[in-house]
Amino acid sequence: MSVLKRQYPLMILAGVLLLLPLVLPNNYYYDIAIRMAINAIIVLGLNLLIGFAGQISLGHAGFVGVGAYASAILPSQFGWHPLLAMGAGAAIASTIAAIVARPIFRLKGHYLAMATLGLGIIIAIVIKNEAAYTGGPDGMPVAPLGLMGFEISGEKQWYWVLAAILLFSFWAARNLIDSPFGRALRALHGSEVASQVMGVDVVRYKVTIFVLSAFFASLMGSVTAHYIGFVTPNIADFFHSIELMTMVVVGGMASIYGSLIGAVLLTALPQALSTFEGWETVAFGSILILCMIFMPKGLVPTLAARFGRNGQEDR
């Protein structure tokens, strides 16, 4: 496949991102677009883990929380440069992920779900309890993100920053999946024992992709914190983890652009439903169940299969 054809969807995405400002009527819509982009990047990382490698994380919001609070706490209380704080957050999230993943990935089946769930809840509880640093349940303000004397502010500037990160992430994810590393990842999902005897160090691959997805989740947590200018513990809670997983599942497991579609749709949904609180929960739950029953592969792969494409999964 030629480079051109391989990155065709990426070029469409770039085009959409370029033209979108022409039709976005006001800052409210910019804001939604930015939130969609942030979610899409987190979901992409999570999809590498859940969809491609076939492992599950029920505590991913915990890593988002680590990044968000690193960016909130380190600059304001310890005088760190925001970029350094962002890096530190990502490093902490990756380290936690690595420490937990090593022993867990030696086990099979449900254990990762249990461990990640526990981990996410512990992080959320720590954030709620350490009020001296985190402001407790009320949250805390976050300093703006400055780069060499220039400060990112306002929806329009953030839009372009996130558009750039989004494009880079999708380009890099596509490359990863098309590489020997990505092939090994998909292979261990298909048959763990076969990939093992073919030389794939299964535990190492699972740990690496788990750490990578935690790294990106933390980075985007930092970005969210700076963009909104405020963080609350909700960013790390179990419901947010479930939201992220729903986006993966609805858009399409093992589908790069499914991650984008899932994030776009489900970020829009709470906006539409924001007046009914209980119904939002019911809607999320029903979507999860219906998707898993009628469209277990998710939106993008299902549609791709319907419209030809040789029956092969879209990646």
Next chain:
Amino acid sequence: MALLEVDNLSKSFGGVTAVQNVSFAVDRGLVYSVIGPNGAGKTTLFNLITGVYTPTEGDIRLDGQSIAGVEPHALALKGMARTFQNLQICMNMTALENVMVGAHLQLDRNLIKAMLRFPGIARRDSELKDQAHELMRFVGLERYWNLGASSMPYGALKRLEIARALAAKPQILFLDEPAAGLNSMETGEIDELVRKVAGNDVTVVLVEHDMKMVMNISDRILVLDYGKKLTEGTAKEVRENPDVIAAYLGSNV
């Protein structure tokens, strides 16, 4: 020195001892077959040697080095490859990609370079694609190369397992019932394929129920019964052994 030496190997699962005090040696370049009735412990023996199970007791040596309990991916690095009796194909990938997974260890697996698509990675991968293509032709699967593995027929998948194992360029190859469930024409083709592989300087260890095929291509044969070694020898010796005839062959040959 023999390429593979198995020494007093045992494996028990709870109460069942699936392999019990089995010893044998495989010389380089041979086709070595393991036969025995269902449940005799042949697959368990393969799982032990290829690191999928850890032995309860005993030792395994490859090139004189002990490999008992070594993890499968580390054994792949030492030139070991295998196929599975119950297909272990990655159904989420194309046939060609399955074969390419076999060459995993010959490639640059660096994560960062992969994400940034360093030119070397892409180039090496497209070379590999050609080699994998060639291998699929070798096992007779060229017409499936672009198809998803999940849409291939059973017989083709059996061969895909062999192509994938060959992509690893192994020095020793374990085939667990490569002809199981195939009709006599397909079995003949597998027979021929195994000969071709053995002719390429690969040591082959074969588990197979098709006696015609086993007797024809094996240099030596190990007979297992209830986890224990019944006898070992050339096809002729095994065929004439009264214990073997009583336990297993009587009805088949």
Next chain:
Amino acid sequence: MFSQFLQFLFSGITVGATYALAALGFTLIYNASNVINFAQGEFIMLGGMLAFYFMQSGLSLPLALLLAIAIPAVVGVLFEKLAIEPARDAEVVTLIIITIGASLVIRGLIQIWLGKGAHSYPAFSGSEPIQIGGATLLPQSLWVLGITALVVVALWYFFSRTLAGKAILATSCNPLAAQLVGINTQWVLLVSFALSAALGAIGGVLLTPITLTSYDVGIMLGLKGFVAVVVGGLGSGLGAVVGGLLVGIIEAMAAGYISSAYKDAIPFILILFILFFMPRGIFGAQVTERV
């Protein structure tokens, strides 16, 4: 000193009993269908909330309790029929996601129907505390412990002495073989879900007079029941009971002696610890996956 310890122990085994019931529910469903039911906690919540609702609408205590246990059992059956069965052969990830979806639906509907407030109802036989060794024990705790013990004995009898119970055990060992000898595995699944939902609801009904309930208590209670399962060893009934009590006691002790702010974190620290150092729990079996 000792009286304080005793006090923590009492509150530990009381909530521990509820965790044990939830853990038994998890185990039942896991054994019957290999599904980890993340909606288990919602049945505990349903039990408490429904009991509150029926008592508030003037029903007598026994009738209210009965309905509060029977309705979740029906919900359990519907859940199996509508959500689990259509996805029978799906991957583990898929099934986990379905149960999470179901828990969101149940929780959301209760929130819409009964609101976000916390509720309670009077203890079954007064709330005059009983003095034991300097510590106090609520009469409701005795109800919790007594009924949990009864339920455990009844379950033991059901599984070891009745044909129906043995049919369920057989199905969990080998569904295909069970089907071949004429066991209706479909029915086994339904019974398991009904039973497991009822177990959760019993826990909720018993615990609510002590701890209050609201639409969102299910997640934490369910997750802790789940920790109990891991501690005891996935799939083991005895493990579920021991694990439940252990988690309750450790949580109460840690909250009392270390930090009450981190009370809710303790079971999850425990789960990580168990998974790191003894992944099969206390009573889990060692198996080698077949290839």
